[in-house]
Amino acid sequence: AQSVTQPDIHITVSEGASLELRCNYSYGATPYLFWYVQSPGQGLQLLLKYFSGDTLVQGIKGFEAEFKRSQSSFNLRKPSVHWSDAAEYFCAVGYFSGGGADGLTFGKGTHLIIQP
Amino acid sequence: GAVVSQHPSWVICKSGTSVKIECRSLDFQATTMFWYRQFPKQSLMLMATSNEGSKATYEQGVEKDKFLINHASLTLSTLTVTSAHPEDSSFYICSAGKGASGGTFFGPGTRLTVL
Numbered sequence: 001a002q003s004v005t006q007p008d009i010h011i012t013v014s015e016g017a018s019l020e021l022r023c024n025y026s027y028g029a030t031p032y033l034f035w036y037v038q039s040p041g042q043g044l045q046l047l048l049k050y051f052s053g054d055t056l057v058q059g060i061k062g063f064e065a066e067f068k069r070s071q072s073s074f075n076l077r078k079p080s081v082h083w084s085d086a087a088e089y090f091c092a093v094g095y096f097s098g099g100g101a102d103g104l105t106f107g108k109g110t111h112l113i114i115q116p
Numbered sequence: 117g118a119v120v121s122q123h124p125s126w127v128i129c130k131s132g133t134s135v136k137i138e139c140r141s142l143d144f145q146a147t148t149m150f151w152y153r154q155f156p157k158q159s160l161m162l163m164a165t166s167n168e169g170s171k172a173t174y175e176q177g178v179e180k181d182k183f184l185i186n187h188a189s190l191t192l193s194t195l196t197v198t199s200a201h202p203e204d205s206s207f208y209i210c211s212a213g214k215g216a217s218g219g220t221f222f223g224p225g226t227r228l229t230v231l
Contacts, residue, residue, distance in 0.1 A: 034220060043122075043209060043224035044160075090159065094220070103150040103162035103175075104211070104220075 002027040002093050006107035013081050014115050021076040021110050023091030032094040033074040034104065035065055037087045044090065050074060061085070086114045118144050120212050122223035129200055130231055137195045137226045139210030145190035146212035151183075154207040154225075166193040200230040 003026045013019050025031060032051050036044040048059025055067040065076045074091060088111050092104040119142040129135050139149055147168045152160040164185050165173040172185035182204075184196040193212075197204055209225040 036222070041227070044222040046220055046222075049220060103152075103165055104160075105162070106159045108159045 002031060002095065002105050004091050004093050004105055004107035006089075006091055006110050008110045009108070010111045010113065012113040012115055015083050016080050019076075019078045019081045019085070019112070021089050021091075021112070023074045023076065023107060024072050025074065025091075025093045026072065027093060027095075029095075033065075033067060034092040034094065035059065035063070035074070035076045036090045036092060037061075038090065038109075039087045047076070047089075081112075081114055083114045083116070086112055088112070118212070118221040120210065120221045120223040122208075122210055122226050124226060125224060126227040126229075128229045128231065131201055132199055134196055134198045135200055135228060137197070137208055137210075137228075139193045139195070139212070139223055141191045141212040141221075144212070146193075147190060148213050149187060149193040150211045150213075151185060151193075151195050152209045152211070154209060156207075160209060163195075197228065200228070202230045204228065205230045 005024045007022050034049045035047040037047055038044050047063045048057045048065055050057045050067045057065050063078050065074055067074050088109045090109045091107040094104045095102045121140045123138045127135055149166040151163045153163055154160045162175050163178045166185045166187040168187045168190050174180045182198055187193040207225050207227050211222045
């Protein structure tokens with residue numbers, strides 16, 4: 001079964017500093033990979049996704065992620081964070097089987113704190 | 117983009133009652149929808165896969181008789197929590213898929229509180 005590991009439960013970053021959130025997955029094949037952001041009490045907003053092709057994926061809000069097959073990683077980055085980026089970030093892995101799409105498996109999330 | 121809505125956004129009910137949550141894909145048709153639950157400060161856990169015109173597929177450990185799922189049309193799936201108890205209090209989120217991208221569009225969630 002697939003699994004997703006986000007090793008950092010909390011991360012504190014100064015506003016304007018760069019950010020990298022880690023994500024590792026365990027899966028037999030190349031999965032579909034996603035990063036979502038969730039503000040308190042809200043649903044999930046898709047930041048970016050990787051299906052195939054270019055391993056560096058650009059997303060919304062200035063985020064990007066790089067798929068590294070050799071490391072089974074899909075780390076999220078942003079060159080300069082803003083106070084509004086404070087939220088919970090989830091990495092997820094999915095699979096598209098012959099019969100259709102499967103549900104996503106989520107990591108436990110990383111809580112991002114932005115300090116002034 | 118793709119918009120998924122849920123109704124209601126929050127609900128409070130008494131223990132022993134049933135609650136229905138709707139999930140709609142507003143601008144696309146979804147043959148498959150997914151239901152997740154999220155406990156406070158925890159991650160999302162897939163509960164079941166809702167397939168239009170057929171029975172839902174439940175994840176291990178999820179009681180199918182307690183969490184009834186109906187996918188009556190290509191734009192609507194419902195989750196009914198039957199005989200709700202306080203331990204069912206949670207944030208329920210649905211998602212719907214578009215083609216090969218699968219269930220990548222999430223609804224805003226429904227906060228269920230069982231008293």
